[in-house]
Amino acid sequence: MESVTIQFDKESSIPMYIQLSKHIGMLIKEGKYNENEKLPTIRKLAASINVNNVTVVNAYKNLERKGYIKSMVGSGYYVTYKEHDVITTSEEEDDSFLEYDNINLMSKGQLKVCKNTIxxxxxxxxxxxxxxxxxxRAINEVLDRDKGLAFGYQESKGYKPLRSSFTQFLKKYMDVEVAPEDLQIVSGAQQGIDIISKALINPEDYVITENPTYTGALSVFKGRGANIxxxxVNIRGINLSDLERKIVTYNPKLIYVMTxxxxxxxxxxxxxxLEKLLDLANKYNVYIVEDDSLSGLNYMQEDNKINLKALDKNNKVIYVKxxxxxxxPGLRIGFxxxxxxxxEQIIKAKHSTDISSSGLIQRAMQLYLDNGNLEKHVEFMKKIFKKKYDCMNTELKALRKYGVNFIAPRGGLHFWIKLPKGVNALELYSRCSQRDVLIVPCxxxxxxxxxxxxxxxRLSFAAVDEEGIIKxxxxxxxxxxxxxxxxxEYSEVHEEATLSPMI
Amino acid sequence: MESVTIQFDKESSIPMYIQLSKHIGMLIKEGKYNENEKLPTIRKLAASINVNNVTVVNAYKNLERKGYIKSMVGSGYYVTYKEHDVITTSEEEDDSFLEYDNINLMSKGQLKVCKNTIxxxxxxxxxxxxxxxxxxRAINEVLDRDKGLAFGYQESKGYKPLRSSFTQFLKKYMDVEVAPEDLQIVSGAQQGIDIISKALINPEDYVITENPTYTGALSVFKGRGANIxxxxVNIRGINLSDLERKIVTYNPKLIYVMTxxxxxxxxxxxxxxLEKLLDLANKYNVYIVEDDSLSGLNYMQEDNKINLKALDKNNKVIYVKxxxxxxxPGLRIGFxxxxxxxxEQIIKAKHSTDISSSGLIQRAMQLYLDNGNLEKHVEFMKKIFKKKYDCMNTELKALRKYGVNFIAPRGGLHFWIKLPKGVNALELYSRCSQRDVLIVPCxxxxxxxxxxxxxxxRLSFAAVDEEGIIKxxxxxxxxxxxxxxxxxEYSEVHEEATLSPMI
Structure with a gap:
């Protein structure tokens, strides 16, 4: 058996445990280990390559999930690998994990969610x-009414009656006044961010984001070659003094926020x-992208519902809905x-991205909106979400005695949890996922x-019912x-964990 | 009245007549010309700023279309401009014209096509x-069968049964064998080009294309900061010796072709x-993007139906359908x-572009394909297209006596016409469009x-019936x-043209 020697790429966005997992996987694939051969113990390998035990534990678990190795109770990890046809497919899973939200990974079918997964x-x-x-009903009405036109090319900017409906939506719910000419229909907010980036960002430009932020936005900005x-963020929003300092230092092309x-x-x-953020945008003449997927899902009656865009007198805000x-989510329509x-830049970017969004879905969406269906549906969903929100809130409060810390949000679909000292989020994620509970380490x-x-x-309650939340x-x-x-005394206990993982 | 002095940007992709039109438009906007003031004659202005008369003619016509100036029979051009609210909107039309095919411009609603337009x-x-x-029927079947799942997030790679159907389609019609894992569903071929570019092209990379080529592809490559x-192309396809020389010189990231x-x-x-092109790809280890929107529309029975992808033994071809x-066109589904x-690169690029294509349309497309509907429809359309093809072919042959030159294509939806010496395509375009006939100057x-x-x-017969073709x-x-x-004696005649434009 060969000893493991690995050169970690510390600059990489790929975490060490994945790098290690890939490296060992490669050794196994290349036949450097035989089937049923025992791998080094966690402590020994960690010491020999100078990493934390947790890194090795996670690497081994990763290899186990992929079917390369197997843990034997009371004994350690053994090679099981014979021959995988599609090693690249499974290799890819964890890389992508680092790039995107779990939410998105789900959609990629790369996190295996079985029926009982919470x-x-x-x-x-x-x-x-x-x-x-x-x-x-809306789709059929459109097809009967517009026939082939519903499947012809649409204006790149978007189906005009839908743009008009969206301006009314903005006016009614957010007190935002925008002309239909200044709306661009997009195939979802992800495409919105991509198009804005194509229109505004050149390689080596600077972009400021909240930290932490939406991974899908980071991915787009990186893809344009931007420096991020x-x-x-603090309890009132983005840290304004730090923001101003960084605007002055980096002269960013845009600031990306979720307010x-x-x-x-x-x-x-x-x-x-919000007001001070806009003052900064005006003072330094920089655009702000306000990404809004959740406003409307407020659970507190008295809440301020103002968005940044509503306060934007000087056209500094690019609002993505x-x-x-x-x-x-499958509609793939936003604006x-x-x-x-x-x-001009926005239309050109949309046009070279995919010419136009689906005309059929745009037309159906317009009917759906104009019939007042969206309003009805949001009220319906809010009732469901509020119950789940209350349930999760209650359960999480009961965890405070273990040092768990969180501030109950005023709406939306998530809770953000700070773990007690000594508990590693990646490890908690890994342990929970083995018991069919998925969480996102932040x-x-x-x-x-x-x-x-x-x-x-981050814990979301959107996809889980109350029973599931409690369980x-x-x-x-x-x-x-x-x-x-x-x-x-982490490391000692952990080696024994293979003996009796449950407590 | 001020005299016109203009510094042309000869590096710009904006043609001189548009630059001139913008410049004069700006002078008018700034009040440098009064309403009803006569503009310099075409010959005089052309001589004073050292351009061809045609440039001035086109600039004036452009301004006339936008309502800035008006031609008075027998007298010349006069300022009519008072105040335009949306000068940028109309300014944009002609810029964009340079960026995209007319086809695409239509979809942007930027070429005004009225009911009688041919x-x-x-x-x-x-x-x-x-x-x-x-x-x-397919959509309703999907909705009844899959319900909410049709509107959930889809796998980024695409709905798996549809990928399987597409592999069967490739096998049956093009003798191409691809695994469903190696297909990526995209929201149309334009998005396909965008995603490939995101995956492969970095700023300053070189890309080789046929010349002339699809403007939507040029736009994407430029947007990635590539050097194109x-x-x-000659009668047998791309000029192979020139291609090899340029591969050696520029070491391109990819070669974009339509075979x-x-x-x-x-x-x-x-x-x-095709074979020699693949040899070059293998010899120099460079990827070829084969963009295919028209194969299947062959009008000659005996034709070779082989695509580049079918000959690709070494995985050098990225095929876009x-x-x-x-x-x-409004389906916005391709692969x-x-x-x-x-x-991995392709999935990441798709994911950061728009997460996934519409699940509903993907599912409906899969049913539609599996029911054999596509085959039936293509046969139906081929009959229609063939008649129009024959009609246009006959009419164009009759123009050969005027020096018009063309090679009848073996399929597809276009004719490519070389004009007789002395006839300028932009001018022919401009004159025809004033008589409600739209053509594309190449x-x-x-x-x-x-x-x-x-x-x-370029003349397309897709959107015109036989009567329209003849007319x-x-x-x-x-x-x-x-x-x-x-x-x-172009210039003299042209000045008089304002007197009696018809012959």
Missing amino acids: NFASANPDPSQFPVEDFK IGVD KFQNPTTISYSQDT SFSKLLM IAYPPEMQ NIFYVNPLGAANNTI GLNILKKELIYLLKCDN | NFASANPDPSQFPVEDFK IGVD KFQNPTTISYSQDT SFSKLLM IAYPPEMQ NIFYVNPLGAANNTI GLNILKKELIYLLKCDN
Whole structure:
């Protein structure tokens, strides 16, 4: 048997445990280990390659999930690998994990979710609650009315009556006044961010984001070759003094924020922060992208519902609206409300991206909106979400005695949890996923995931019913208590864990 | 009145006549000319700023279309401008014209097509011939079967049964064997090109294209910051010796080609050229993107139907399939068949572009394909297209006596026409459009539109019926004869044209 020697790439966004897992996987594939051969113990390997025990534990678990190795009770890990046809497919899983939210991974089919999985990682509503019948009616009405035109090329900017409906929606719910000419229909908010980036960002430009932030946005900005600068968020929103300092230093092309129920921190900006943020945008003449997928899902009656865009007198805000959470993610329809001077760049970017969004879905969406169906549906979903929100809130409060810390959000679909000292989020994630409970460790949301503390997780209640919330959080509690016990003398306990993983 | 002095930007992709039109428009806007003031005569202005008379004619016509100036019979051009609210909107039209095919411009609503327009610029089939009822049935079947799941997030790679159906389609019609794992569903071929570019092209990379080529591809490559190198096409396909020389010189990231009924030249590659092109790809280890929207629309029974992808033994070809012409452009569903090693990059690029394509349309497309509907529809459309093809072919042959030159294509939806010496394509376009006949002047398809000869046009018969073809080509003939007459003593005749534009 060969000893493991590995050169870690510390600059890489791929965490060490994945790098190690890949490296060992490669050795096994190349036949450097024989079938049924015992792997080095965790402690021994960790010492020999100078990493934390946790790194080796996670690497081994990763290899076990992929069927390369197997843990034998009381004995350690053994090679099981014979021949995999599609090693690249399975290799890919964990790499992508670092790039995107779990939510998105779900959609890629790369996190295996079985029937009994309690999925706190997904922020997607239960498809059985989608308004399929209403939408089906709208689609059929469009097809009977417009026939072939519903399948012809559409204006790149979007179907005009839908743009008009969206301006009315903005006016009614958000007190935002925008002309239909200044709206661009997009195939979902992800495409909105991509198009804005194509229009505004050149390689080596600077972009400022909240830190942590939505991984899908980070991925787009990186893809454009931008340098991303993160700014912390606090209870009132983005840290304004740090932001100003960084605007002055980096002269960014844009600032990307989520002002309502920020992802993943669940923070909503105070009105004061919104106003001061706009002052900075005006002072330094920089655009702000306001990504809004959750406003409307407020659970507190008295809440301030003002968005940044509503306060934007000088056309500094590019507002991106998603309906994936409010309505259905598979629609792939959202919009951008942009400053008028940006029209040409935005249309060009949309056009070279995919020419236009589906005309059929745009037309059906317009009927659906104009019939008042969206309003009805959001009210319906809010009642469901509020119950689940209350349930999760109650359960999580009961975990405070173990050192778990969180601020109950005022709406949205997530809770953001700070774990007690000594409990590693990646490890909690790994243990929970083995018991079919999925959570999101929040280091992936940071501009620099490797530099981020591994002590926060995000739990979503969108895809889990109340029974599941109680059951899932009970499992999480047990794993948490187990990891708390392991703390201080982690490595010894952990080696024994293969003997009796349950407590 | 001020005299016009203008500094042309000869590096710009904006043609001189647009630059001039913008400049004069600005002078008018700024009040440098008074209302009803007479503009310099065409000859005088052309001489004073040292440009061709045609440039001034086109600039004036452009301003006239926008309502800035007006031609008075027998007298010249006069300022009519008072105050325009939306000067940028109208300004934009002509800029964009340089960026995209007319086809695409249509979809942007930026070329005004009225009811009587004879549209040889659009390559889109008549929406009244779309198989709306069959597709409606498929959609309803999907909604009844899958309910909310049809509106949930889909796997980024695409709905698996649809990927399987596409592999069968490839096998059956093109003798291409690809695993469903190596297919990526995209929202149309334009998105396919965008995603491939995101996966492979970094700023300053080199990309080789046929010259002329599809403007939507040029736009994407430019958007990624690539340097584009054009290679001529001849009757057998891309010029192989020039291609090899340029591969050696520039070491390109990819070569972008259309091997069947190339756009705009309508050339189909000979099998020998296909094979030698692959040899070059293998020899120099460079990927080829084969963009295929028209194969299947062959009008010659005996034709070789082999695509490049079918000959690709070493995974050098990335095949992009559009169904916009074969089926319906508004579906926004196509696919990429890529070399297996590219999987991770392609999925990441798709994911950060728009997460996934519409699940509903993907599912409906799968049913539609599996029911054999596509095959039926293509046969139906081929019959229609063939009649129109024959009609246009006959009419165009009759123009040969005026010096018009073309090679009848073996399929597809276009004719590519070389104009007689002395007839400028932009001017013919301009004259025809004033008589409600739209054609595409082909300089826009060149990597360097300003350096391209203005002597070719593209005529599509997809959107025009036989009556329209005859009527439209009759108008084109008259304008052609007029321009031929003007040749040699162009400028004098043209000044008088304001007196009696018709012959």
